[in-house]
Amino acid sequence: MFVRTPGRLDLRQPGVSAVFDKSYPDFVAFLGQHNTPPGAFRTVDEWVSMAWIDSNSYLLDLACSTGWSGRTTHELTGASVHGIDISADSVGQARGYAEDNPAFSYQVADAADLPLADNSFTHVLGGCNFGFIEQRERALDEVHRVLRPGGLLCVSAFYYRKRPPAHLLDQVADAIGFRTDAGRDRRFWVEFFSRKFELVDEVLHDTPSLGPRRVTRTVRKSVYGRVPALASVSRPVRDACFHRLRETRLVLDEHRSFQRLMVGVWRAKP
Ligand SMILES: C[S@@+](CC[C@H](N)C(=O)[O-])C[C@H]1O[C@@H](n2cnc3c(N)ncnc32)[C@H](O)[C@@H]1O
Numbered sequence: 001m002f003v004r005t006p007g008r009l010d011l012r013q014p015g016v017s018a019v020f021d022k023s024y025p026d027f028v029a030f031l032g033q034h035n036t037p038p039g040a041f042r043t044v045d046e047w048v049s050m051a052w053i054d055s056n057s058y059l060l061d062l063a064c065s066t067g068w069s070g071r072t073t074h075e076l077t078g079a080s081v082h083g084i085d086i087s088a089d090s091v092g093q094a095r096g097y098a099e100d101n102p103a104f105s106y107q108v109a110d111a112a113d114l115p116l117a118d119n120s121f122t123h124v125l126g127g128c129n130f131g132f133i134e135q136r137e138r139a140l141d142e143v144h145r146v147l148r149p150g151g152l153l154c155v156s157a158f159y160y161r162k163r164p165p166a167h168l169l170d171q172v173a174d175a176i177g178f179r180t181d182a183g184r185d186r187r188f189w190v191e192f193f194s195r196k197f198e199l200v201d202e203v204l205h206d207t208p209s210l211g212p213r214r215v216t217r218t219v220r221k222s223v224y225g226r227v228p229a230l231a232s233v234s235r236p237v238r239d240a241c242f243h244r245l246r247e248t249r250l251v252l253d254e255h256r257s258f259q260r261l262m263v264g265v266w267r268a269k270p
Contacts, residue, residue: 009240015233019240024176024248025065029093031222031241032229035065037127037156038261039205044072047154050201050265051123053077060084060121060146062139063111063129067094067104070125074103082121084109112138119148127156130192131184137195144196144268153197153266158207159186164258172255175248180255186262193266202264209257212250219246 011017022030037043047053055078061070064083067090074081083106085091091106098104109115112135124143130136143153163182173179186204193199210218223230223242230238 009243010236013236015237016240019237019244027244029089030229031245032227033222034068036068038158039156039263041072043127043156043263044069044076046203046263047125047265048073048076051152051154053079053123055079057122058120060124062124062126062143063133064094064106065090067097067106069127070104071097073125082106084111084114086110112142114142114146116146118145120146122148122151124151124153126153128158131157132178140192140196147268149268149270151268152200153268155193155266156261156263157189158259158261159184159189160258161260162258164255168255171251175251189262196269197266198269200265200267202262205261205263207256207259207261209253215249215253216246219249
């Protein structure tokens with residue numbers, strides 16, 4: 001259960017403790033929020049221009065979660081998209097959002113063992129994936145295999161610009177259920193992708209902290225605003241969601257100041 005400072009919340013109220021029992025991805029889905037690649041719309045926009053994605057492109061949305069990256073790229077370009085994720089729930093949601101549009105298909109699959117033919121795709125979208133995939137070296141081999149010769153891998157990845165204190169890494173692990181590796185600096189990712197790909201183009205972004213006031217304002221809006229996913233939940237459950245999301249975002253906001261973001265496009269080596 002993730003609850004650092006329960007404050008005045010009454011955990012015995014119906015549904016309240018369940019808010020804290022959910023995994024972080026399930027909690028985010030409960031709030032009706034989408035997983036987006038780091039940098040969200042700006043990132044997709046940069047991928048489209050750096051990787052010349054157009055209506056003839058066939059994209060693999062790798063570890064697609066609820067499919068936001070692929071859908072947004074399609075909206076900008078008309079490209080066709082096949083999404084895979086290891087989570088059946090996420091794939092189910094992605095299918096729902098695609099609303100039978102024939103430009104989209106989805107399947108539950110492991111990125112390290114893709115049930116897809118060689119040379120199938122012009123592009124792979126890899127937003128914040130390789131940090132989460134356990135067998136990331138094998139996943140990179142698979143991405144290379146399913147791309148056409150000279151195909152492009154679109155990447156958006158946080159990297160550390162300085163090492164965060166151990167207590168902050170513990171708080172992040174507690175908040176999102178995933179321990180980040182502070183050794184993953186820019187060199188780490190460049191060496192990782194360079195094994196199979198060469199860099200075509202890249203933008204590096206600062207990821208400044210918002211500070212507690214702005215974090216609180218944003219969280220308040222996403223819990224107490226008009227949120228269709230929360231329309232039927234009680235006030236105590238909304239309060240619990242506000243509390244958990246704010247605690248999580250405050251930790252992530254502090255953590256962000258130790259990172260930067262690389263958004264880039266890499267071409268498959270022969
Ligand atoms: C941060 S999200 C990815 C966000 C998404 N790529 C985007 O651009 O919005 C990480 C995703 O990786 C998925 N995942 C983790 N390990 C995986 C694997 N071995 N194969 C496929 N998906 C995996 C998780 O289920 C989760 O949906």
